[in-house]
Amino acid sequence: MATKHILIVPGDGIGQEVTAVGKLVLDKIAAKYGHTFTYDEALIGHVAIEATGVPLPDESLEKMRKSDAVLFGAVGHPKYDNDPSAKVRPEQGLLKMRKELGLYANLRPIKLFDELLGASSIKPEILKGADILFFRELTGDIYFGEKGRKNDGDTAYDIAEYSRYEVERIARKAFEAARTRGKKLCSVDKANVIETSRLWREVIQKVALEYPDVQVEHQFVDATAMLLIKDPRRFDVVVTANLFGDILTDEASQIAGSMGMLASASIGDGTGVYEPIHGSAHDITGKGVANPLASVLSAALLLDISFGMKEESEAVINAVDKVLKNGFRSRDIADATTPADKILGTAAMGEQVLLHI
């Protein structure tokens, strides 16, 4: 019986709708297991810009630092995407949060619920049993290097950077995880072309010496993008840089049937942040049809990783499994065989999950 303070940071678009469901799940867990969870809310992204002028107000950052864990939604708005010269952007709030909280490791477990074998565009016989844990580095690379214009704005540049220290700490996390799983680690880089990747590979090779029980392979990012689809079961733990991780984990969402099912944990020096890997999805915002399961599964990761509540975390995952087994689907994971009365909106899907906790 623990007392914990959780910060809810819904952000933009469907972030609002799905995070509300994630919070209900945390509430139910607290009630069932006798924990006391207290909550606060904070702004980030477009909604923060509208309210305060900045994408991550100091007040939000303060609240994050003081909480035991953050349940986060998404940031982004089409308004900025179509204006390449916008100076203030929702994404800056997300990147600042990652940097300021030292969230250098982004964990993205890719695992298919059996019931969703048919929902993917990939053949079931290729997918069955696939179970990948991505470690995406989250506070370095081209995301955080100097960027700008020169030649009167006619040339743009971005600097990618990695230090040994940055690679080492994420490498250790990935090797440790591999030890508790299939004992295989695939490190992804582009060492045949870029220097940050050559440093990356050097460091992985060095850290590998401390983990002789883990079998290591190095793959180029282009080959990996292909292999993930061709043979996802060959992977166990995958560790990669920020930009490559961004691309490969979105791609890998197809292994899990839909992006709407994938949760992630961002951890590092302090408070951990838990979020769906899907974005703000403005095309379906406010329609009540967003799949809340990625937020629900983010809450499960939060319970496990930040609070060490394994049993509670499994209770959430099992509830999701049960709902899927009962045939319920949100629109994104429904297929031609799903009866119309089994297709649920965001809130109804959440209620089903609560029923089974």
Add this chain to the structure above:
Amino acid sequence: MATKHILIVPGDGIGQEVTAVGKLVLDKIAAKYGHTFTYDEALIGHVAIEATGVPLPDESLEKMRKSDAVLFGAVGHPKYDNDPSAKVRPEQGLLKMRKELGLYANLRPIKLFDELLGASSIKPEILKGADILFFRELTGDIYFGEKGRKNDGDTAYDIAEYSRYEVERIARKAFEAARTRGKKLCSVDKANVIETSRLWREVIQKVALEYPDVQVEHQFVDATAMLLIKDPRRFDVVVTANLFGDILTDEASQIAGSMGMLASASIGDGTGVYEPIHGSAHDITGKGVANPLASVLSAALLLDISFGMKEESEAVINAVDKVLKNGFRSRDIADATTPADKILGTAAMGEQVLLHI
């Protein structure tokens, strides 16, 4: 009846085996259509390093400049991949060739031969009818910017750079191509995070004004990596930067059933270079099992784009189609239903293609 001089540049690994088949196909076309094709050979990559100490000798470059087209194989060797500190690398030869010949546009057509619908890990009903033409920028981005180490080698950096001019010329090629096809262009970037992408998007938006008949969309690279698998048919022409193009086209090879089927054309200011998108594949080198069809289809692209020989080019593509229809497969595109006597090695597959030209 034309006279043309073709340079054969096999490079490393299976590059040797597959390019030999590509050349036989060009020979057969010359004989059948009454053209005179003369040939020369040149070194690049690991074989060039072994012979001369450098990955692209001046002599090779001279020969490339003087020829009417180049049929290229692959470069690369595991020896360098596992030694992040190697100073001379096979890939430097490839990059230098692209830069020196001004090959700024890499065209990668992704189209599935009907017979291979089953060979992909993606469901046939998702793939059927997919037909994408990628334009990957090839002489800019993080590939060619300054790179190095600082802090006593403890920090590595790579600079990504694009000028307006570089984006404009590839954009025009892509828009022109979209005009002759489905009139849809998808530009892929990461404009929510990096500055080179914001310049990229600005320029695409500007060039788009000259092509009001082409429908343009902008996608982020992470979303695109997902959408390519989820719904490949939504794409027609895709234009993107060097690094994103490297990753996305390898991924998209799964749409075509196998990497062993995909050809590419690198064009720009002078001689065009035609090559498979697969690499040197040292694991199967010398075994005579490599799929030569990507090299054969590269020869078809060469005939079409560099020589304007549409009929000859189609004759090659039709021959490949015929061979597949007759049930022949190389190992990489065979499946459980392929009878053993229909699985052919590199040379035998080549002979089948020649039979149908």
